[in-house]
Amino acid sequence: MGATAIALAAVQANAGPLDDPHVGDTGFSGPTTGDLTAVYWNPAGLGLLQGPQMMLGGSLHTTSVTVERSSIDSQTGTNPGGSAFPSSTGSATTHPFRSPFVPGSFFALGAGIGRRFGIAVALYSPFSTRLDMSSAADAPTRYHLVSMRLDHMALTPGIAIHASDSIQLGVATGFLFPSAHLVFDEDLAMAQGGPAEAPATSARYDLATRGVIAPSYFLSVGADYRRGRFALGIAYTSAPLGTGGAMNLPMDNVRIGAPGDQAMCTADQPDCLFGQVSYHLPSIYSLGSSWQASRRWSISGMVRWLRYGSHDKVSILISGPGSQTVLGQSVPDHLVLYRGFVDSLDVRGRVVFDNKQFRASGTLRVETSAVPASHVNAAAIDGTKLEPSIAAEMHVWRQLRLGASYAFRWMLPVDTGTSVFDPTAASTCNAARGDLATPACRARMDGQARPSAAGTYHMWQQTLTVYTTVGL
């Protein structure tokens, strides 16, 4: 009775600006564990599966953000100035309880075969980011973000083999199905030198994918070594293959709200805009070890190295009608949103108690920022993060285990200092006729010629996960 362990346990939160650090993390999983989450963590762990099994999990994930923007000059848009902003808040909630094809879900089927092989297939979302800020026409963060949903569902089959009694090797090939919805404003007066951030001279871009997009591919390889009470796992997951790590998403739903309701399309072809969004995803190295300290207690540590350095910008291209409209003239048909991410480290320490019928864990995770403070903006909020989490799991029945976890993540407040975004670069570059030898035009090329994002950013996230594992 009451076998549902409404435990206070650890798991999932959308960390980094793209990465989900707790995919398939039951509070007990990592590069050295031999369960179905190994498809994500380290495919070599599939070699430790015993018999056929299925795992189903879902996470309720909430994000809260507060942005206190620095004041700006009303003409140039530079900091500081006479125009102050009220505090702005944003939030996002995700859960897979209506559809399994959203971030926070984890579904896997697999089996160990003859103590020699392990195979599995899993559906999960390794990268996702969602946030809704205020959509008001004068919202302080609208030039960087009004709303964002960037999801990547992975369908990943994996296989592992016992290379020796103590070494397993594994490989998994993933199919990454992206979908996106991005809304932000563009200050059309910036290139002419102002006025800055005036709603009357702003256009709202609303771009979304439609339907299922052809997947990208990635590869995971890993090795697992165990001897006595010690286990060591190492894995590498590539960025999307064949495109240099780039994702190119066709955005078939494009709307641009231009000032004065200027028409983008002709009356007989109202859906004339098509877009493409391009960005890079990181590759990930994972290393973990565990030590069985006593019969019931074990400790483990793990590090993930996220190669975010390639995620430098988001490029947006839009095509419209063949005949000339304001698109490509007063309303840009191409935009670059600067990201400038850097590699980050995700370090965790964990203690686990296990008495065969019940197990519990406590984890402390620390992750360095993928976004330098001066690069932070509403679409890329990140800083050093601390995340304590707890998890519990119990055998409800012989072949059925239920578990739950809870994680609270706190980002140390980020004061951007001087923002990398320089609204005057647009007009300065314009005056220089687009000369890429000038710093202003290089800033514009990189997507930094946008309204300043200077301010202080706060973020909290909570995740409650429940999951079940069934032996078949």
Place this chain on the structure above:
Amino acid sequence: MRRWILLSVLFASCGSEQSLEHDLDAIYLDRAPVQPGGAKQGGLLALVGTQAGLRPLLVDTAFPYSSLARGDCPSTPGWTYTGRMDVYDGSNQTDPTAPLRADFNNVGLFDICPGLAGDAATQPYGVLGGPLLSNFAVDFKFPRSASEPASMTLWPGFPGSDDQLAENGQVALRFEPRGSFTVAQGNGEASLALPNSRVVLAACAGPRAAATTDPMQACLRGETGLRSSGENMMLAIGTGEGPLVLSQSAWERLAPTLGIAADAGTTGELYTPFFSPTPDRPPAARFVSMPRLALFQGTTDSNWMGPCSELARARRIEWVLANQANGSCFQACDVSGGQPQATRPYLELAGPLWAAIVPDTSDIIRSLNADVAAKPHVDGIVGAATLAGTRLRIDYQATPQGRAIANCLDGETRDTCFAAPSCPGLGQGQSHTCFGQPWTRSAPACKQ
């Protein structure tokens, strides 16, 4: 004799990763003359940084490699090197303060001065050729007015499927890049393989004029080819050339269909980057005028009938759609299973068009057909002047094949430029934008 075959990819990188820095805005360009004393509507000219300052840089999609002379031009051709090409705004060729618009570093270049562009006074110091351009989706604008600058925009790709672009009135012509061949240094010491980068399209040269107000053209089943007009050709897109360049043999096929003597025209000079004239090798060509040219996809499939037959079918189906109110019907040769056949997208250019006829043995025609693998014979080049009034986006990055996306610029009329996207085989009551109009099919198939 030692001989190395180097992969062009290795040549391009030479151990260092090439860097292609540019923004997504237009790079404005000047135009070379079409021919000596002619209008400045010819090859596209940017500026390039050299040790001696800014010098003309030809932008030529048909040129099989990129080059930048390290010395003065003209000079003795050198060999290859990995270097830098700084591309500057070319709209004012005498502006020493022209803005830097793209910076290609660690790229494979030939130390060669290309041939003259348009006239004897326009000496480019380099060519931004197909191999470099093929890293992008390149958006070219060819205004008809000489007062408007031409432009080139480098994007990483071009959004929209062929169908979506068709609904917007844009023509997507698919092509398989061509032009891969092996070149050797003058003394035969080394050679290397150049990549496929040339855009070659099927063309119907010299078709008769057509209008939806013309009388109906009857066409029985199996008569598709009989009812066509013009001459089938394969033509490369060459933004560094001025006129339409045709081989002598292609012209000899075409001239009778136009009712023109094969030796008609006037003798003149044709300066192209493919050819460096010397006193004993003058840049001689014969210039003729031809009425129109329709460009089609460069790829073929099992239903492909050839450009002139496809053009004739498209015109018949357009005629039926335009005359449905008068009880028109689809001709038997254009119907399959009771449904009209889908038409192929095409871009029709009319003018008259200025064409330069050159010998089949000329450097330019031989270079066009120097592919390592056997490919359909290329009859010539569609030069920049022929493309006046169009916007042409060459999306090298598109999959599974490259595509040339074309539309006519504002102000063009059907008499000068007409972009006809594919019109799918409409079922009864189905609607689609065809031939620039939103059509709903109501016409039946004609009874044989």
